[in-house]
Amino acid sequence: MPEKYYIATKPVPPRRPRIGKYGIVDWREDCARCHNCVKKACVYDRHRDEIKYIRDLDTVDSLFFDCMGCFSCVQDCTKNLLCLAINPEYEKLGNSYWTPEIILTTWAQAETAKIPVSGAGYGGKFSGYGFDSMWTDMSEIVRPTRDGIHGREYISSAVDIGHNSSFLVLNGDDVVSPLSPILSTPMPLIIDRIPDKYALPKLDAIIVETAVKTGLLALVDAKKWPPTGVDADKYLPHIAFYFAADAAMLPVEILKKTQLAEIEDDGNVKSRIRALKQIHPGIVVAVRVELTAGGMQRAIDLAAEDVEVIHIVADSDGREIGAEHPMFIKDMIRKVHRSLIENGRRDDVTIIAGGGIALPEHMAKGVLCGADLVSIELPLLVGLECHLCQKCDDSHTCPAKIQEISLSYGVGRMTNLISAWHDQLIELMGAMGMRDARRLRGDVGRAMFFEQLEEEAFGKLFGNRLQA
Amino acid sequence: MANFLEIDCKLEDIIPEKTRKTRTPQFIQARTIRPAPPRYRNEISKYIILRNEERCLKCGKCVEICPQGVHVKSPGYKYFAQPQSHLCFGPVCEKKGCYCITACPEGALHIQENPMMKALGDYRWPAEMILATWKMAENGECPSEDYGYDFETGNSEGGFDRIRFKFPDRPPVELKEEEIDTSIELNRRHDGRPRIRIDVPWYGGGMSFGSVSNTTQLSKARAAVAWNTFSCTGEGGFMERMRPYDDHMITQVATGLFGVREETIQRVPIVEFKYAQGAKPGLGGHLLGDKNTQAVAKMRETVIGISLFSPFPFHSVYSIEDHQKHIDWVKHINRRALISTKVSTPNDVDMVAVGSYSAGTHIIHLDGGYGGTGAAPDIAKKNIAMPIEYAISKVHNFLVAEGAREQVTLVASGGIRNPYDVAKAIALGADGVVIGTVEMVALGCVRCNRCSAGRGCPRCIATTDKTLAAKIDLEWGAQRLINTYNAWRNEIVSILCRLGLRSVSELRGRSDLLMHLDYTNVVVEREA
Numbered sequence A: 001m002p003e004k005y006y007i008a009t010k011p012v013p014p015r016r017p018r019i020g021k022y023g024i025v026d027w028r029e030d031c032a033r034c035h036n037c038v039k040k041a042c043v044y045d046r047h048r049d050e051i052k053y054i055r056d057l058d059t060v061d062s063l064f065f066d067c068m069g070c071f072s073c074v075q076d077c078t079k080n081l082l083c084l085a086i087n088p089e090y091e092k093l094g095n096s097y098w099t100p101e102i103i104l105t106t107w108a109q110a111e112t113a114k115i116p117v118s119g120a121g122y123g124g125k126f127s128g129y130g131f132d133s134m135w136t137d138m139s140e141i142v143r144p145t146r147d148g149i150h151g152r153e154y155i156s157s158a159v160d161i162g163h164n165s166s167f168l169v170l171n172g173d174d175v176v177s178p179l180s181p182i183l184s185t186p187m188p189l190i191i192d193r194i195p196d197k198y199a200l201p202k203l204d205a206i207i208v209e210t211a212v213k214t215g216l217l218a219l220v221d222a223k224k225w226p227p228t229g230v231d232a233d234k235y236l237p238h239i240a241f242y243f244a245a246d247a248a249m250l251p252v253e254i255l256k257k258t259q260l261a262e263i264e265d266d267g268n269v270k271s272r273i274r275a276l277k278q279i280h281p282g283i284v285v286a287v288r289v290e291l292t293a294g295g296m297q298r299a300i301d302l303a304a305e306d307v308e309v310i311h312i313v314a315d316s317d318g319r320e321i322g323a324e325h326p327m328f329i330k331d332m333i334r335k336v337h338r339s340l341i342e343n344g345r346r347d348d349v350t351i352i353a354g355g356g357i358a359l360p361e362h363m364a365k366g367v368l369c370g371a372d373l374v375s376i377e378l379p380l381l382v383g384l385e386c387h388l389c390q391k392c393d394d395s396h397t398c399p400a401k402i403q404e405i406s407l408s409y410g411v412g413r414m415t416n417l418i419s420a421w422h423d424q425l426i427e428l429m430g431a432m433g434m435r436d437a438r439r440l441r442g443d444v445g446r447a448m449f450f451e452q453l454e455e456e457a458f459g460k461l462f463g464n465r466l467q468a
Numbered sequence B: 001m002a003n004f005l006e007i008d009c010k011l012e013d014i015i016p017e018k019t020r021k022t023r024t025p026q027f028i029q030a031r032t033i034r035p036a037p038p039r040y041r042n043e044i045s046k047y048i049i050l051r052n053e054e055r056c057l058k059c060g061k062c063v064e065i066c067p068q069g070v071h072v073k074s075p076g077y078k079y080f081a082q083p084q085s086h087l088c089f090g091p092v093c094e095k096k097g098c099y100c101i102t103a104c105p106e107g108a109l110h111i112q113e114n115p116m117m118k119a120l121g122d123y124r125w126p127a128e129m130i131l132a133t134w135k136m137a138e139n140g141e142c143p144s145e146d147y148g149y150d151f152e153t154g155n156s157e158g159g160f161d162r163i164r165f166k167f168p169d170r171p172p173v174e175l176k177e178e179e180i181d182t183s184i185e186l187n188r189r190h191d192g193r194p195r196i197r198i199d200v201p202w203y204g205g206g207m208s209f210g211s212v213s214n215t216t217q218l219s220k221a222r223a224a225v226a227w228n229t230f231s232c233t234g235e236g237g238f239m240e241r242m243r244p245y246d247d248h249m250i251t252q253v254a255t256g257l258f259g260v261r262e263e264t265i266q267r268v269p270i271v272e273f274k275y276a277q278g279a280k281p282g283l284g285g286h287l288l289g290d291k292n293t294q295a296v297a298k299m300r301e302t303v304i305g306i307s308l309f310s311p312f313p314f315h316s317v318y319s320i321e322d323h324q325k326h327i328d329w330v331k332h333i334n335r336r337a338l339i340s341t342k343v344s345t346p347n348d349v350d351m352v353a354v355g356s357y358s359a360g361t362h363i364i365h366l367d368g369g370y371g372g373t374g375a376a377p378d379i380a381k382k383n384i385a386m387p388i389e390y391a392i393s394k395v396h397n398f399l400v401a402e403g404a405r406e407q408v409t410l411v412a413s414g415g416i417r418n419p420y421d422v423a424k425a426i427a428l429g430a431d432g433v434v435i436g437t438v439e440m441v442a443l444g445c446v447r448c449n450r451c452s453a454g455r456g457c458p459r460c461i462a463t464t465d466k467t468l469a470a471k472i473d474l475e476w477g478a479q480r481l482i483n484t485y486n487a488w489r490n491e492i493v494s495i496l497c498r499l500g501l502r503s504v505s506e507l508r509g510r511s512d513l514l515m516h517l518d519y520t521n522v523v524v525e526r527e528a
């Protein structure tokens, strides 16, 4: 049995003032200075902590950072003056897809590397857009992973990238069929390039270092190689170069040390793959297909042309690019996956899916829908306290002061986040009774979809569902 | 507890020798409704009334006109006291012709919606549902319509929140409220074990000592006694001090087997096998280290301060046959016990239910994915297993198809927040429900989700910290729950009256009385 995949982590506190969900505001004059709220009401001493915290700050751009929202001080104020409100700074975080909730939980995971735990059940919507319209299954009694999570048994989250031969031709004891190169990654996750509008020179070094620490692969623009101050031998095995259509080939000795490359989809895919393989026969080559109107069909066609890895990418909110009524990444993955099965090609090709993967459950759900692995970029950036406000190039306005980050901070936070994602994947797999992430792919039997459950449970009772 | 046993033998004859000797007199708790005002100085109100003291003439018109006594000026005082905004009905007074705001000759009064309503609660438990529950806990009645609290549904945009009753304009039969029967039968197997009837169609769910305080557990137990129903110990063992409540307790045999002994199994009328729980389906229990205090550690026979994880699932159950062995074991140890099997809601929940029935369970307890009170990974709460609304209908229909429905009691939990949810769950096919969160809310929970933080709940409910736990008085806690139960029962009676049904059992499976706002509500034949 291979060694358990383990990521070493340690807490990396934030650099910026914390932003909490709640703020206490004193909304009328008249405070009696009784200090009831500070000394008695707050079980967690938040008022005092806040004062201490604010004292050491140069700027204060947040209200009460860690108030738990328990209303005790509000309800015990001797003059009934306090009001608990949702912090407007909190509400401004992210956007409609990358909700404040996602931003805050990502910050917490990047800080602590811990799985977020809370009490009192689930308080969110019944179901929702995108990945929120599916649930993962659990197995009640009979299951292969007995005490897999906290116990001795091994749940493997590793997946393969490359063309898996479905049979071998033997001559006596010798394998005579050509074996394609294949590589394995410890988690169904690959680090994608940060979109240009957010990209900062510093990030590249942080990302490759994170890839090394987590044992993952990171896609790096070939045009940007080499980033300054980077030890090539250490990093290259964790780097997958991305070649835009106009990118020049890298020197052989560099390329030889990598295992995966990705090329932009242009009319010339086949010859470019051939060229790469000629230089480095052991390399696996992926083609990046943007999920525009023709994207899904293009992916299916490429699979028919024996491309071994296809990286389908939606926009950063998981939507089909440029469509008026865009499909969501989850549905696009399912569609591509199903077509590949129908064409008898599914086991010949690895599908990497990206765009809109914001939470660890999206990784598991993307794989259940039919991807072999997913790619992420923005969550890592958010891990660095980014608000996704896209003001990165102006160092004055960036609320995360992302220009000022150090290598150790960046790597620590990204590593913590990836570790927390891994642990959460294991939780989901444990509940499903799955011990191998390879077998998760396309296993919709372990998923429950909103439309299907509605029809099964309510269709019989209430007729047809109205279209929204 | 004469009404417990309808077979012709005395309780003493069927409890094992050993238990008989150690049996303590049972606690008696009257079903009396008494005011149990909130613990905090300031109540959270839906509206806020502000008075401009400079303009106010102290003419007293507002005092006269307000039906709720919001404006108070004590004799001998120059100024008004702060308006009692939590009693205020709000703009509805305008329609009723008793609006202080317009009655004030000086325009000195101002009304606004309380901005805190946005910060309180969540989609499933909106602020108004919490406030309404607090009123129920305080007075034993649902808040009057004038308050305008919408507590029948939350804002989750699915499941119960989109399902409504199709109330006829007039009830098909005129029924008096006293005629309505809200009791349900827990043993439908006719297997010689006691027939147990509970007076309300719910019992209290498992919350272990460790996850909640002693006071919380005891308050639940007292409410169960008062309403002749049950409360459950949860996973952390069965404390000595619960002995006076034995007749109304369910003890849990969970995957960690923390605190499970033959002796504890013998004490109770119902034993519950907890295979899974909705808060974290497919994962064992978590008790974070901070909450594992000396008392908890002693009870669970573990070391203080370490996090306790229950394994998942039972390490001795690989099949329904193994499950049956477990049940036989407990049935053998306690000859009067009924067996409940608590499962979560996977895809094949219907198969699990039927399997459990065939293994000999009396009660199938489905715990849907969205409920739960204990600590759980956020990823599990939101994503694993299906919501209870789907599972009830799935399991009920399957049990009917298998011809097993009349031999087993089906109870549902995991998102039952108010009496309407109870009625909807029953109409979808459950016999009754199991509640948890609402009891916490009745005790003052604001759903801040911090139950698992360091010292536990900042509202002193889900905590084992002694200083915190001491802030809740047991009598008060019990009264809050007894009152809430009363409000729920009254509301269920009124629902049944409006539907012209004589009993809760007549409502079971009557999904024809429901409609779903997102459907055509015209049933078309489905292909098989």
Ligand code: SF4
Binding pocket: A024, A041, A042, A043, A044, A045, A046, A047, A066, A067, A068, A069, A070, A071, A072, A073, A074, A084, B458
């Ligand atoms: S709401 Fe609760 S946690 Fe927040 S400051 Fe007040 S007492 Fe403390």
Ligand code: SF4
Binding pocket: B051, B055, B056, B057, B058, B059, B060, B061, B062, B063, B103, B104, B105, B106, B107, B108, B109
């Ligand atoms: S009616 Fe207006 S002026 Fe008269 S006492 Fe009330 S607030 Fe003051």
Ligand code: SF4
Binding pocket: B049, B065, B066, B067, B068, B069, B070, B071, B087, B088, B089, B090, B091, B093, B098, B099, B100, B101, B111
């Ligand atoms: S709005 Fe109505 S209930 Fe509220 S204070 Fe005025 S009169 Fe009283």
Ligand code: SF4
Binding pocket: A070, A119, A120, B440, B444, B445, B446, B447, B448, B449, B450, B451, B452, B456, B457, B458, B459, B460, B461, B462
């Ligand atoms: S911590 Fe918050 S959610 Fe948990 S019981 Fe206490 S008040 Fe309720």
